[in-house]
Structures are given as structure tokens and as C-alpha cells.
Amino acid sequence: VEASIPEPQREAWKRNQITSFTDKDGFEKEVVRHVETTLARSMFNCDEIAAYSATSLAFRDRLITHWNRTQQRQTYRDTKRVYYLSLEFLMGRALDNAMLNVGLKNVAQDGLAELGFRIEDVVKQEHDAALGNGGLGRLAACFLDSLATLNFPAWGYGLRYRYGIFKQEIIDGYQVEVPDYWLDFNPWEFPRHDVTVDIQFFGQVNKKTVGGKTISVWEAGEIVQAVAYDVPIPGYDTPTTNNLRLWSSKASGGEFDFQKFNSGDYESSVADQQRAETISAVLYPNDNLERGKELRLKQQYFWVAASLYDIVRRFKKSRRSWNEFPDQVAIQLNDTHPTLAIVELQRILVDVEGLEWDNAWEIVTSTFGYTNHTVLPEALEKWPVGLVQHLLPRHLQIIYDINLFFLQSVEKAFPDDRDMLRRVSIIEESQPKMVRMAFLAIVGSHKVNGVAELHSDLIKTTIFKDFVEIYGPDKFTNVTNGITPRRWLHQANPRLSELIASKCGGNDFLKDLTILNQLEKHVEDKQFRKEWAEIKYANKVRLAKHIKDTTGVVVNPASLFDVQVKRIHEYKRQQLNIFGVIHRYLSLKAMTPDQRKKQLPRVSIFGGKAAPGYWMAKQIIHLINSVGAVVNKDEDIGDLLKVIFLEDYNVSKAEMICPASDISEHISTAGTEASGTSNMKFVLNGGLIIGTCDGANIEITREIGESNIFLFGNLSEDVEDLRHAHTYGSHTIDSDLDKVFNEIEKGTFGTPHDFSAMIAAVRQHGDYYLVSDDFHSYIETHQLVDEAYRNQDEWIAKCITSVSRMGFFTSDRCINEYAEEIWNVEPLVVDRH
Numbered sequence: 001v002e003a004s005i006p007e008p009q010r011e012a013w014k015r016n017q018i019t020s021f022t023d024k025d026g027f028e029k030e031v032v033r034h035v036e037t038t039l040a041r042s043m044f045n046c047d048e049i050a051a052y053s054a055t056s057l058a059f060r061d062r063l064i065t066h067w068n069r070t071q072q073r074q075t076y077r078d079t080k081r082v083y084y085l086s087l088e089f090l091m092g093r094a095l096d097n098a099m100l101n102v103g104l105k106n107v108a109q110d111g112l113a114e115l116g117f118r119i120e121d122v123v124k125q126e127h128d129a130a131l132g133n134g135g136l137g138r139l140a141a142c143f144l145d146s147l148a149t150l151n152f153p154a155w156g157y158g159l160r161y162r163y164g165i166f167k168q169e170i171i172d173g174y175q176v177e178v179p180d181y182w183l184d185f186n187p188w189e190f191p192r193h194d195v196t197v198d199i200q201f202f203g204q205v206n207k208k209t210v211g212g213k214t215i216s217v218w219e220a221g222e223i224v225q226a227v228a229y230d231v232p233i234p235g236y237d238t239p240t241t242n243n244l245r246l247w248s249s250k251a252s253g254g255e256f257d258f259q260k261f262n263s264g265d266y267e268s269s270v271a272d273q274q275r276a277e278t279i280s281a282v283l284y285p286n287d288n289l290e291r292g293k294e295l296r297l298k299q300q301y302f303w304v305a306a307s308l309y310d311i312v313r314r315f316k317k318s319r320r321s322w323n324e325f326p327d328q329v330a331i332q333l334n335d336t337h338p339t340l341a342i343v344e345l346q347r348i349l350v351d352v353e354g355l356e357w358d359n360a361w362e363i364v365t366s367t368f369g370y371t372n373h374t375v376l377p378e379a380l381e382k383w384p385v386g387l388v389q390h391l392l393p394r395h396l397q398i399i400y401d402i403n404l405f406f407l408q409s410v411e412k413a414f415p416d417d418r419d420m421l422r423r424v425s426i427i428e429e430s431q432p433k434m435v436r437m438a439f440l441a442i443v444g445s446h447k448v449n450g451v452a453e454l455h456s457d458l459i460k461t462t463i464f465k466d467f468v469e470i471y472g473p474d475k476f477t478n479v480t481n482g483i484t485p486r487r488w489l490h491q492a493n494p495r496l497s498e499l500i501a502s503k504c505g506g507n508d509f510l511k512d513l514t515i516l517n518q519l520e521k522h523v524e525d526k527q528f529r530k531e532w533a534e535i536k537y538a539n540k541v542r543l544a545k546h547i548k549d550t551t552g553v554v555v556n557p558a559s560l561f562d563v564q565v566k567r568i569h570e571y572k573r574q575q576l577n578i579f580g581v582i583h584r585y586l587s588l589k590a591m592t593p594d595q596r597k598k599q600l601p602r603v604s605i606f607g608g609k610a611a612p613g614y615w616m617a618k619q620i621i622h623l624i625n626s627v628g629a630v631v632n633k634d635e636d637i638g639d640l641l642k643v644i645f646l647e648d649y650n651v652s653k654a655e656m657i658c659p660a661s662d663i664s665e666h667i668s669t670a671g672t673e674a675s676g677t678s679n680m681k682f683v684l685n686g687g688l689i690i691g692t693c694d695g696a697n698i699e700i701t702r703e704i705g706e707s708n709i710f711l712f713g714n715l716s717e718d719v720e721d722l723r724h725a726h727t728y729g730s731h732t733i734d735s736d737l738d739k740v741f742n743e744i745e746k747g748t749f750g751t752p753h754d755f756s757a758m759i760a761a762v763r764q765h766g767d768y769y770l771v772s773d774d775f776h777s778y779i780e781t782h783q784l785v786d787e788a789y790r791n792q793d794e795w796i797a798k799c800i801t802s803v804s805r806m807g808f809f810t811s812d813r814c815i816n817e818y819a820e821e822i823w824n825v826e827p828l829v830v831d832r833h
């Protein structure tokens, strides 16, 4: 490539290569330059937002230089790349992360101070990039951090939603959704108006004969343009800066149709434009739920088609033969949302590139890997055949052909099991017929993985059982989730990170988290324990201040902070938690003042969003707030119990909340939470957890030891029988829970009718989530928590021991496992200068 540029030109470019700042003075120069030129402001009107903007631009310039070099290096080396396709990337804030990852936060802190700003205040100006719902989207963000840190040539592909997850307000105890318009000023994205792809919808398929061969041609229909926006992803302590490419939709052929406009059809030309822009307008706010909306399917195809076009275009530059495609490209499907990529690649290879079906299919299946994130039936994607036919007629034909060949092979292998064909068919023969996306993803991939050991076992024995028979067990594997310690320890909890570094020989543990095990030999060190406890206390003081500022409730930081923050969902059982809180309140009320004096003060902290259409989840939020309204002003109770609902839980709030927790709750009905990742964040920040034997809780227990975790409740293998018994046997409710229900029904927490459906779900409708079955064990276990917390010295020892054993849960370990077992890719060794 270089050789094509004349020597003198090349010299001129090299001579003028950009050098990034490395010290305070260099940083200040850049900030002042951006304030005065890019932002057209001055010393006299530079507020905190301007300081944030200029600081971000200074770091962005630096990142983009690294980004360019990384891309050049990857192109030059021409090794296999990974493409992570995810409809969600829950990134949170970028500035703090960028400063820490490039190792210049101190420089920025000093520089900003000289210019008159506190770095904490500057960082807080940034709006979260909230292009995701919960765990699935945040996992994608952690994976990007690890991919860059480990120097893998990797790209993320997603949608550039104009509106991310809604902002939650609590008004009169109810959730109210407010749009999240986050793009006003976003220094972290680079529009690539020259990188566009025309995406086709609707139309029909015609057969044509070209050179004696009959081919299918997908014609006419509607065209929408995809425009690339690139977000640099800096690795920690490495020059590697990878790319997250987000697609934005716009009307093809410019702003609007000038022909229509000039002929007086103004309205329709604007309507076309708006329809096109609608595709990437908004993130669907459902977590663990698919609602089958046409626009959602349009989003999926739009994003998948643009990404594949890009990937194929890049591959073609290397002029290799198609059979080498899987040696150059690994595509990971984050859940079934990008499954149409399988069909799209087959279409490109057969219809556009003219490969034979079998040859193309071999390439396709060698390229893709599929990650399943849930066994909940309501979350498994299915699309009506009629809708797919209408929107993507050629793709439906290909899906039918994929299914035909697949079922033929199944029939051959299992001639005696006729029912097998019905069970595994990609097309569900229901009314209306449906395309089962998970089955399509399995058939079109070479590996399928779950996200924690229990979950990976469950998918093999339940929802994908037949496929294990068909393909053998080796196609199915486990990669237990992880989190990036850069954001979730170093950034979220700088003081703890520093204390750990002082005992672990510096910051290397941030790149090799198993080094945390060096902490264990200091567990007995009194001074170390004291410093550890002081940091936890300071983090609690900070959260207490936030609680005071946002809710007006004063909480005592010396209380035990009990935290449950995650999406509100019946399977995650925030209802179990709040019923437990009511039980505690009733017990306290029944005590004499003398008895009360001996009780341990507690703050129960909740946070999380309910999907706007999830009525029951919204009732749960209302109950939590109603209980808080009564308990928090009860003078008999005082500091002994406070109930807080934190508004608008998101990534940046999680960074403040995780370090401030004493005990956090991960209490899903056994077998329902695929992994959970906040459990890892809380333990890594020196908190203990109470949890069921579910998802990654089980592996956390294996790593940190049974004596350092509070497990309770029924096991997943017993869930089915219990549910069966509720429906067909006599279903008696736990007597303590019954008292809680009676109190709610007395009107102690407001109009009882508001909560009747929550109670009926347990009493009358079979208690699907086993709230009553687990209630006693839950209450008892909380008593154990209280007792353990009384012995602060031992409590801190448990926390330190746990942290020292958390090395396994870094997302770096996940990425290395994916790379080795699924992608077959290697990192690119980089020279630092």
C-alpha cells in the first residue's frame, strides 16, 4: 500500500506525524486549543460542560491516532478478525475509562486543576451511552474492553440508536419513562459519511438465467441507507484501539426525495425520510422478552446486512478465495438478534458471488458462533413466517432451504423418530407459522455456548436437548461470563484498587486478575483490614449523600447496606426482597424498645428499570416505594430500617453503588438467571452476596468458598416438581409470608388493591417463581447475614478473602476462552512505540 505513494509525499506525511500529549502541559495546551477553537469559547465562559467537552476531544484525538495505527497494523498483518454482533452495547461513560486505559488520568487531573476544574465534576458531565437494556448489553461492552486490552483484532457492530434506554423517573412511587436523547454532543463517535451501505427491504424474488445458470434475484422494494459511526475502544495499557461500528439509518439518496419535493409532494418526501430514520431511532426497552414487532425485525436486518456488507468488503480486499473466509473471519452472534446474518451470508455467497449451496453453507457454518443468554420461553425469538416473507422474501426462501436440508439429514440419522422432525424444525408449524431463531442460529453455527456452567448444562438438557442428540455434545460449550476489572474495580473504586495494588506488586492485577490471590496472605494484617474498612465506609458515605440528594432520605452509613440493583423482573424476584423487608419491619414493630436497641440497622436499597409494558414489574416498583414511604418516617424504627428506591439505575450509577454495598441480592428462582454479572461486580468491590444456587452464583461459590457467601432456596432440579405440585397438589403459603400479605391487604402500605395482583400471583396463580417456597430460607439466611455483620473483623476478612479469589471472573478470561475454543484467533503482538 505504502509503495503506491510517491516518496516525497510519504516523507511529508511522516515528517508531520501527530504526536499525542504525554504530560500536563501538553494536555492543557490541547484543552485550551479545543475550548478556544473547536468550542469557540474562552477562559471567561468555560463551564464544566465545556471543560468536559475539551478534555474529551483532547483524549479523542489521542485515541484516534492509536485507532488509525491499530487499523493499519491489522490490515497489514491480515490475520483473522473477530466480529462481535450485538444489538446492545451498554457502554456507560467514556472519558474516565479512556483516561485510565491510556494511563493519563493523573495528568488530566493536574491539568484540569490548574485550569480551575475538579476532575470528578468534569467526568460527571458526561451522559451515559445507554444503548442496551441490562446484562446482555453490558457484557458486550466488557468484551470490547477485553478484546482491545488483549490486542485482539476485533470489531463490534451495533445500531446507533438516537434514543437509548429510557430515563426512569419515579413520580408518586410509580415509574415514568422519559426519552433518553443522548446525541446532542457526543465527542466519542466519528461519523463516516463515506462509509454507507444501501439496505433493501420488501420487493420480490425473480429467477434469472445468467450464463446457463438459474439464479434468484431479489428486486425492487424499498432502499434505506446505512451510515457508519465509529467509536474508538481503547485497551488498557496498550496502544491497541479497536473499533465499535454503529449503523445509523437514513433515506437513501439524500435528505429527502427532491423530485417528490419539487413536484409539490412535500409531505410524502418527508414521510419517506422519517420512515427510514425510524429504523435506528430507538432501542427496544425489553429485557428477557421478545415482542415480535415488525420494526424490530427491520432493525435486525438493517444492522446485520450493513455489517456483513462491511465484513465481506474488507475480506475481498485481501483477494483470497472464498474458502478462506472462515480463516479470516469469525462472527459471534450475541443472542439470536443477529441470526439473520447467517441467512444473509448464505444469500451473498450463493446469489451474489455464485457459489454452490453446499460450499457456501460450509463457509457460513464455519464462520458463526452463537451465544445463548436465556432459557426463559418468553425471551426466545420467533418471527411469523408471513412477516419474514413480506419484509425479506429471498431470506425466507433460504431459511426454508436451510431447514429442508437440515431436516433431511435429521431424518436420515433418526429414521424412527418422526416427532423429532417436528420438534427441531426451524419452522414451527403453529398458527401462524413461526421461524424459530434459536434453532436457525444453532444450525448455522459451529459452536453454541451458554454463559455459566449451570446455564450451559440446562440448555443442553432442556431447550436444545434434541440438537445435542443430532450434532453430538461437542458443538455445545460453556463460557462463563466475566466483567472488566478496569471499569468495575479500577475506575469504580479507585481507592480500593490502589490499596490492592499496594499489596499485589502494582497494577498488574488489572491485566491478570488471578494476581489478586496475593491479597490472601494479608488477610490477617490488622492495618490492611482497617484501611479496607475505611474505604468501604467512605464509599457508603458517598452513596448516602446521593440518596439524600435524590430522595431526601437520610441514611446512616454505619448501617448494613443491602442492595438489589438490576432490571425489575419477576424471575429476579425483587418481590421476594420487598416481602422480606416487610417481614423485617413487622418483626421490628413487634419488639419492645429495649429489644429494638439490640437490632442491627439496615438500609434496603433497590434500583432498576421495568420494561414500559411490563405491568407487574411496575407494580413491584410501586410496592417498594410505598413500603419506603411508610417505613422511612416511622419513628419507632428510625435508623433500624430504611427502604430506598434509587431512580434511573444505569452504568454510571452502578459504578457508585457497587463499591458501597455490604450485601447484595442475586435471588432469582433457581435455573432462571443464565449467569448474572452484577454478582461479580459486587464481590470484586468487597461486598458479600446473598443468592440462590443459580447462574454464576454457583461458580462464585466454588471460587470464593461456601463460607463467604449466603446461599439459600430450592435447587434448579426441584423447580419443575414444585411448580407441578403448586398446580396439581394443595398449595400452602409460608405462614410468615401470609402475615406479610395480610399486612399489605390491611392497607398499611397504601391502597391494597394496587398490590393484589402480586399477592394473587403467589396465592392463586401457582407461584411460578417459588416466592413462597423460598421465603423461609430467605428470611433465615438474612438473619445469618445480620449475625455475621456484627463481627466486623471477620466480615472484612471474608470480603478480602473473596476478592482475592475472584480472578476467574475477569472478562479477559472469557475472551481468551472464546478465542481459543470458538474463534480460533490470536492476538496481534504490538510494539509499544
Ligand code: CJB
Pocket (backbone or CB within 6 Å): 133, 134, 135, 136, 137, 139, 286, 287, 288, 289, 373, 374, 379, 451, 481, 673, 674, 675, 676, 677, 695
Ligand atoms: N440477558 O440481559 C439479558 N437480556 C436478555 O434478553 C437475555 C439475557 C442476560 O444476559 C446476561 C449476560 O449473559 C446474563 O448474565 C443474564 O443472566 C441474562 O439475563
